Amino acid sequence: MLLAIDAGNTNIVFALVAGETIEARWRIATDARRTADEYAVWLSQLLHLEGYDRAAVTRVIIATVVPRALHNLQTLSRKYFATEPLIAGRAPVEWDIALDIDEPASLGADRAVTAIAAHARHAGDLIVIDFGTATTIDWIDYRGAYKGGIIAPGINLSLDALVAAAAKLPRIAIEAPATASVIGRNTADQMHIGIYWGYVSLIEGLVRRMRAQIARPVTVVATGGLAILFEAHSSVFDVVEPDLTITGLAILAARAHI
Incomplete structure (x- = not known):
C-alpha cells in the first residue's frame, strides 16, 4: 500500500x-x-x-x-x-507534463501534482482551483501542459489579516452567511458577508477573465479542503474533487514502477 x-x-x-x-x-x-x-x-x-x-x-x-x-x-x-x-518532481517521478511558464522551477510541487491528476481525470482545457493557505487558480491545456495561473490569499489568511489589523473585529467562523442578504445588520454578519461573498466574487471574477483569455471550452475543477464550502453557493465549478493532490501523487507513484 x-x-x-x-x-x-x-x-x-x-x-x-x-x-x-x-x-x-x-x-x-x-x-x-x-x-x-x-x-x-x-x-x-x-x-x-x-x-x-x-x-x-x-x-x-x-x-x-x-x-x-x-x-x-x-x-x-x-x-x-x-x-x-x-x-515528487525528482527522479524517478519527475513531472511528465510540460511546464509552459517563465520559471518552471518555481512552480510548487502541489500545483504540478494537482495538474497531473486533473489532466488524467478530465479531457480538454481545465481551470483548477485549489483552496489552501493560498488559493491558486491554474490553467492546464488540452494537451496536459501547465500554462500558468493565479495566486491569491486563501480565505483563512484573508480573515486572519482582517482580524489582526482591526482590534475591535471578532474572530468568526468561515461559513456561508445565514441569510441571502448582502447588507449586514451587525458586525459579525457584515464580516461573514464580506469574507464569504467577497471570496465567491473573487473566484467567479477571476475564472470569468481566464475563460475569456483561454477562448476555448474549459472545465473548472475545484479541489482542497475548503472547496465544498463554496460549491453550494456558486455555479462556477463543474466538478469538485477534494483529494486531487493525493490522486496526483498516486498517479506519479504508479508510473515510477519501483
Whole structure:
C-alpha cells in the first residue's frame, strides 16, 4: 500500500492509497520542527485505529512546498516504513507534463501534482482551483501542459489579516452567511458577508477573465479542503474533487514502477 504525503504550508495530509482508492487520510498541522519520531508515534496510532499495521505501507511518496519539513518526512519513511521515499518532481517521478511558464522551477510541487491528476481525470482545457493557505487558480491545456495561473490569499489568511489589523473585529467562523442578504445588520454578519461573498466574487471574477483569455471550452475543477464550502453557493465549478493532490501523487507513484 502507498503512503502519500502532501506537505503544505498549513497542514500535512497523510493518505493510504490502494490502487486508485484512498483508503484513509489524516491531517496534522505543518511544523518543520516536528521530528520523524513524533510523526511515527502519531501516525502509528492512527493506522492502528483504522485497522492497519505499519507493515501494510510498502511505498511512500512525498510532495512538499515546505523544504525544511522534507528531511524529517524522508527519515520517517526510511526508519519506520523501511522504504526510500519517492519525492515528487525528482527522479524517478519527475513531472511528465510540460511546464509552459517563465520559471518552471518555481512552480510548487502541489500545483504540478494537482495538474497531473486533473489532466488524467478530465479531457480538454481545465481551470483548477485549489483552496489552501493560498488559493491558486491554474490553467492546464488540452494537451496536459501547465500554462500558468493565479495566486491569491486563501480565505483563512484573508480573515486572519482582517482580524489582526482591526482590534475591535471578532474572530468568526468561515461559513456561508445565514441569510441571502448582502447588507449586514451587525458586525459579525457584515464580516461573514464580506469574507464569504467577497471570496465567491473573487473566484467567479477571476475564472470569468481566464475563460475569456483561454477562448476555448474549459472545465473548472475545484479541489482542497475548503472547496465544498463554496460549491453550494456558486455555479462556477463543474466538478469538485477534494483529494486531487493525493490522486496526483498516486498517479506519479504508479508510473515510477519501483
